[in-house]
Amino acid sequence: MQPRQAINDFVIKFANVNGTGSASANGMFAKAIFRMGIPVSPRNIFPSNIQGMPTWYEVRVSEDGYLGRRGGTDIMVCVNPQSMDKDVKSVDPGGYFIYDSTKPLDLRYVRRDIHYIGIPFTEICLREYQDARQRLLFKNVIYVGALAALLNIDFGILKDLVADQFKGKEKLITPNVHALDLGYKYAMEHFDCPMGMHLESGRAVAKHISDFDQILMDGNTAAGLGAVYAGATVAAWYPITPSTSVVEAFDKYCRRLRIDPGTGKKNYAIVQAEDELSAMGMVIGAAWNGARSFTATSGPGVSLMSEFLGLAYFAEVPAVLIDVQRAGPSTGMPTRTQQSDILAAAYASHGDTKHVLLFPATPAECFELTVKSFDLAERLQTPVILLSDLDLGMNEWMSPPLEFDDEYRYDRGKVLDAEALDALDERFGRYLDVDGDGIPYRTYPGAHAEKGAYFTRGSSKDEYAAYTEDGDAYVRNMDRLLKKFETAKTLVPEAKIKSANTRTDYGVMFFGTTASPSYEAVEILEKEGIALDTCRIRAFPFTENIEDFIRDHERIFVIEQNRDGQMRRLLLNETAVDARSKLVPVLEYDGLPVTARKIARVMRDYIKGADVVNLMDDPALKELQS
């Protein structure tokens, strides 16, 4: 089979051993493509291990601007003999297999339908370097150099990236550039460069990418920075993959931005707690006392925090929780992605509880919605859970630049200060619904010498915060909390709805990282003549336009990355429309981000099976679909 040709549109995968320094070389590879102005989306597919296990890095290049996983592999760069068998098999027909040719290739790995490029990485390293550690590290840089020749990466950009990476350690720049050069020269001398699949800068790229001056950023860093911009002063946390880098980013930016210039002291406090229970307790204690506070965790942490989330819901204390989801249940697959905490988060804790959820889909949204979550938590006096995931949180995504409106002021919610308490004619009732929106007024401890003190508790109380076991008072309070949740519907971000060019009874709903591949799948099907309207859910409680969307369509695919169709269940539970027969689950839960190809295939099969006439019944298209 002839090697396939493609410009700025392919998937390349690196098979590495973890702990060998491959991550930084691979990151440099992806960033170079980004700097060439070609849309790129890199993904780390890594084990729960520090050193010695197989790890992969998948880079999708798409001038159409698709940032979700496509599915399939066009080019495999094999640097790990452990996984070679599997890696050879995973290359699409017509694709390339780049391997270390220091030893002859095992005949079992030879396929007729793919193209082999052997480069003696180990031999070059043995020749060039004496030190074992250097041989290991520079092997990564050498293959990036070789790829620069094979794929037509701008070598000057790579050199700039090396200089950026070793700022402050200038001694390391020359040897790294030399290693790049070794790979580059070898490839140039031995192969026709560039190969059939390669990069070209200066070509037109998708409008939604070219309209913005893009940045490359991971969601966790954006969320941590969002907490800085939101004015969070207390962060309490317990380390857990894949959320750890949220608080690390908060810490990093606070060290730059939150040091009091006069005293050198910190205008923030970060406490590494003994466990997630304690982390959430600290967040609640700080918020009760008038500071903006947050924590970041993953599924197991949410389980542990549930008791406290119930307290915050019932005692009406703000709390911001960033849940970077991973594959559960239990320890599950700690380094693999999923969207499987939806129900656990929505209903965390015993008794009748519901929590406000936000679903960011891009780093820019991680930033924006983190800022928003503090406003919502304080306005609604309740926990707000930002549901990100490993794919969004730990991978670098192309994103429009982060934006912040300097005119915007924090919404600190209904807080009575000393002045307001003095002006108050009636008796202060901590749980009194004064405004009819279910949201009562609160006071901070120490606010006033004589007024406003109240008793916060997780047990039943009346409007004046006095303990009561009176059934009527309990019901009044529970019903007010429900009313408050209705108010939340008007405050959370609306779903984003896009209509197809032609009228259709089919809709698609998705959220978070399912959005990118879903939009792509919808475009794939659109080209096949299948029209689908889309609805990207951004918050729970569900905004009114979500109910309308369900009402307006006969069949709606709900795309999500978990086994049980948790978002679908939440929609059935929490919307007034009868949707049981309308909502069709499209699920992926193998721990890898769902691909556009899979989503398109499942929806296509369903629609075809449902005997819908394809508007463009073209034989050529049919062949494409098979």
Place this chain on the structure above:
Amino acid sequence: MTYLRPNFRHPDSPTNELGYTRQYYEGGLSTLCAGCGHDSISAAIIDACFQMNIEPHRVAKLSGIGCSSKTPAYFLSGSHSFNSVHGRMPSVATGANMANRDLIYIGVSGDGDSASIGMGQFAHVTRRNLNMAYICENNGCYGLTKGQDSATMDRDSVSKKGDVNMYSPIDLVRVAIEVGATFVGRSFSGDKAQLVPLIKAAISHRGFALLDVVSPCVTFNNHQGSTKSYAHVREANDATPVDFVPTRQEITTSYDAGTTQEVCLHDGSLVRLHKAADDYNIEDRQEALQAIAHHSGEGRILTGLLYVDRDSEDLHDVLGTTRQPLNTLTQNELCPGSRFLDSINAGLR
């Protein structure tokens, strides 16, 4: 018990320097059993705050779950209070203290709340040296669930049902000293003369101050054979009398130098202990642990101020947080604004 409290107060009730009477420091009516040791501790807290001229609204009361944790409702009604979840008061107190370092934090817990479900949080708040007074009202049993043994119940102590406890007890005082506590005292709810000055000293201490107060449960653990009964504690208490001298008060009484130990706290107040001649140095961690173990081995309960580190640095000192309470910082001080965001964006291209 009665739910009516007489409102009458003598017009000439003494007032403190702030002009408040002791009544001003009271709380709601206790719903605990008549004679409960916890009510005496609430009264001691009221006395301590009244005598120290504390403004109630500058105090935050925190508790977990259990009989002891209900008591913040029974003192200082002018203070905010947070009755949190079982065993987790230390974390709520930690967050609250991080938000506002200027309030006085009084935590009330029990032996179930601290030594069982909350053992982890207890150990960690101790080692972080959070600036708070932590009072454990220790009765050796679970009162609110009707008398089950707790983890502080002494070995061989007999439950009301007649079962002999065969488990080794957890002594919170020794755990606290072991994990780095900077102020550790033990007292008895029936010894107000010792308890009130200890509470004052605990409030004055900068850092984590634990008071383990043996507080008999009259309903479930006050019988013959219990080592947490009034009768037993009265008999077995090896009490060191304690005086607390506030910062600005002139020292008028004098004691024999050989039997008096004075410790000056960071705010300038003085704790004076009247000790037996053969006593240990309470600023020495190892000596303190040995003395406590020795008394315990003899079946005695050593009470008083047992260990203090007067140079203690609290969690804010360790973290290097600003002097100004974090909850008073404004958006202008906290938010870097769009210009800095531009430079961040530039670095991500």
